[in-house]
Amino acid sequence: MEDVNFILREPLLNSKQQVIGYELSWQQKNTEPLNVEELNSLLVFVVEQFHDNDTGWLLADSLLFLETVPALFHLPALKLLPPANTVLTIRRSYLADEATLEAVKELRAQGYGICLRGADINRLDKTVLGLISHIEVRLSATDFAAQAKMYAALKQSSIRMVARQLVTWQDFDACAALGLDAFVGKLHLTPRPEQDSQPKGINAAQTVILQLMELVRKNADIASLEAVLRRDAGLSYKLLQYINSAGFGLRTPIQSLKHAVQLLGYSPLYRWLSVLLATASSSGYSPVLMETAIVRGRFAELLGIANLPKGDAENLFVAGMFSLLDRLLNVPMERVLATVQLPEMVSQALLTREGLYGPYLSLAEACELNSALAGSLAESLHIATADVNQAHLSALVWAKNVAAAAKG
Structure with missing residues (x-):
């Protein structure tokens, strides 16, 4: 099997x-x-x-x-x-x-x-x-x-x-x-055909999130992050919901942005901001598209955890999340990448599915698209079929927890 x-x-x-x-x-x-x-x-x-x-x-x-x-x-x-x-x-x-x-x-x-x-x-x-x-x-x-x-x-x-x-x-x-x-x-x-009449590009909430992502990327101090986040109290609430939805094995829920950085560090915070960016879309796309992006992100990350350094696996999560951001924002991917500063290898994966991260993202997509490439992609990455299946189903469970947090 x-x-x-x-x-x-x-x-x-x-x-x-x-x-x-x-x-x-x-x-x-x-x-x-x-x-x-x-x-x-x-x-x-x-x-x-x-x-x-x-x-x-x-x-x-x-x-x-x-x-x-x-x-x-x-x-x-x-x-x-x-x-x-x-x-x-x-x-x-x-x-x-x-x-x-x-x-x-x-x-x-x-x-x-x-x-x-x-x-x-x-x-x-x-x-x-x-x-x-x-x-x-x-x-x-x-x-x-x-x-x-x-x-x-x-x-x-x-x-x-x-x-x-x-x-x-x-x-x-x-x-x-x-x-x-x-x-x-x-x-x-x-x-959808009527999507062309929907709002395009970055909305006000996403502008705040992008500013936060840039500050996190530069390891800015917590006071600077909190100053930006205070512009939208709803975002702070939602961000903490997402972070706590993942569990992390913590005895008590994370209560603030400062608490999150102290316990988790900046890299996990960046990934949650990428989730927040996608789910803050006002383009009119369906909930299933957002959930698909979350599954892709977690799926790609799990595929990379055993084979790549931790930082690369976290980048795979961002690549999976952003792989549908052009549709969530109703703008071309090139414009998305002009707005968000991402590592070069993440951008390469998003545009061409090439480079270090491209095959991992393609494999995650193959399992949702019934692509015949799933086998060859897994073989090229030296990932066993059982490990692909486990990552896939684990990503579905993880995405359900995040979706539940979004409803909350």
């Missing part, structure tokens, strides 16, 4: 473009289907990353969608996933088997979700509809009126509709208007 499968993710969004969960899948170097032992090993790995014996499920209320085969229903590892947070995606053809049908009934009774893929809604009988919690649907412009009527009827039931392969934001809005509950895909990485 460790040498074959990369774990890939796609965010599961609601109609407000908020991340309500993830669909995880396995990327293989060959076309052979996974056997039962591999599936079980992968499930165990996921459980180990997302479950803590003391605190429980580490993704809060997030759902986890997993494509499955009937043999998976009887694996011990499946029972380690929390039923309320787990949705198993199966194909309609599997339900033709009586034993599979009975296994699905048992899983539903235990509280697991079942999502049906590849089914014609018009041909589903009440027995099947009574067993599933979700169903995948696809928008068709040629038969929109009929679909609207069908989805409206389905909306009256307890079944949740999940849209896949939406190509345009117009399709997304149409599905949201029809009452669909969730959307899977990478549309969030594509700018």
